[in-house]
Amino acid sequence: MELCTSFCDVDHINVFLILLSLAFMEKEHCKYCNFKSSAVSHLSENELNILESGCAQVNFKKGEIIFKQDALSSNIIYLKTGLAKLHMASKKRDQIIKIIKAPDFLRISTTFADRVNHYSSTAVEDSIACFIDINSFKEFILKNGEFAYEIIYSLSRGELDNFRRCVNRNQKQTVGRVADALIYFSEQISYNEEFDFPLSRNDLADLICTSRESVSRVLSEFDKDQIIELDNKKIKIKNKHLLEQIGNNG
DNA sequence: GCATTAACCACAG
DNA sequence: CTGTGGTTAATGC
Numbered sequence: 001m002e003l004c005t006s007f008c009d010v011d012h013i014n015v016f017l018i019l020l021s022l023a024f025m026e027k028e029h030c031k032y033c034n035f036k037s038s039a040v041s042h043l044s045e046n047e048l049n050i051l052e053s054g055c056a057q058v059n060f061k062k063g064e065i066i067f068k069q070d071a072l073s074s075n076i077i078y079l080k081t082g083l084a085k086l087h088m089a090s091k092k093r094d095q096i097i098k099i100i101k102a103p104d105f106l107r108i109s110t111t112f113a114d115r116v117n118h119y120s121s122t123a124v125e126d127s128i129a130c131f132i133d134i135n136s137f138k139e140f141i142l143k144n145g146e147f148a149y150e151i152i153y154s155l156s157r158g159e160l161d162n163f164r165r166c167v168n169r170n171q172k173q174t175v176g177r178v179a180d181a182l183i184y185f186s187e188q189i190s191y192n193e194e195f196d197f198p199l200s201r202n203d204l205a206d207l208i209c210t211s212r213e214s215v216s217r218v219l220s221e222f223d224k225d226q227i228i229e230l231d232n233k234k235i236k237i238k239n240k241h242l243l244e245q246i247g248n249n250g
Numbered sequence: 251g252c253a254t255t256a257a258c259c260a261c262a263g
Numbered sequence: 264c265t266g267t268g269g270t271t272a273a274t275g276c
Contacts, residue, residue: 174256201265211257216266232265 039150054133077107082127179247
């Protein structure tokens with residue numbers, strides 16, 4: 001009997017919480033979203049309503065899979081808040097293709113160019129993603145030139161970035177790639193010279209195409225040489241100039 | 251040849 | 264999940 005009443009109480013509280021969150025979610029209008037992409041900010045009032053009706057927002061905890069390689073893909077995904085990795089499984093090991101920092105599109109190419117995902121995405125930190133109906137997205141591209149322009153612009157930026165990283169990966173040796181990665185995370189992700197490194201050693205290795213052992217070794221070498229200060233995940237860049245030199249010289 | 255670089259393996263916190 | 268040490272293979276001088 002007592003068990004029952006306590007269950008009922010818990011139930012009531014849960015129902016209340018769900019209703020509360022629904023009430024808040026309903027206020028989640030794309031129109032008033034503070035994380036709009038530059039493309040979406042070119043949409044008209046009417047288009048924003050269309051976007052909203054074909055859009056669902058999902059929360060992801062750190063480590064949760066946002067979408068999976070080889071699965072059917074029918075939504076554009078926009079990463080509203082958080083940090084995610086795009087990674088591709090191969091016979092040998094996972095390779096991290098790219099880190100996406102919100103706000104940014106998380107999945108366009110693999111939804112547009114094929115029916116299934118060519119890569120997976122996993123949340124590196126707690127994140128919120130918006131799943132956007134592919135048909136309304138296509139409609140905006142066909143009807144709204146400024147929207148299309150912004151999408152092409154961001155895809156082009158992504159491609160330039162890919163080319164650059166491809167060349168760097170192939171021509172630099174491990175120390176240079178680690179140095180580049182540290183600078184990248186400092187400048188592009190955390191905007192600080194002292195930061196918590198968001199990836200495990202293994203993930204960093206998968207990102208810069210090396211082994212986790214090499215990552216460990218190079219990091220402790222940098223620490224020993226006073227280039228960085230290393231405390232598990234905490235990293236402080238002490239000699240950025242030298243780090244840049246190492247990055248540039250490979 | 252010899253040195254350097256880095257992956258792979260194994261093992262220990 | 265990390266760090267370290269030994270081993271090995273490839274490459275450059």
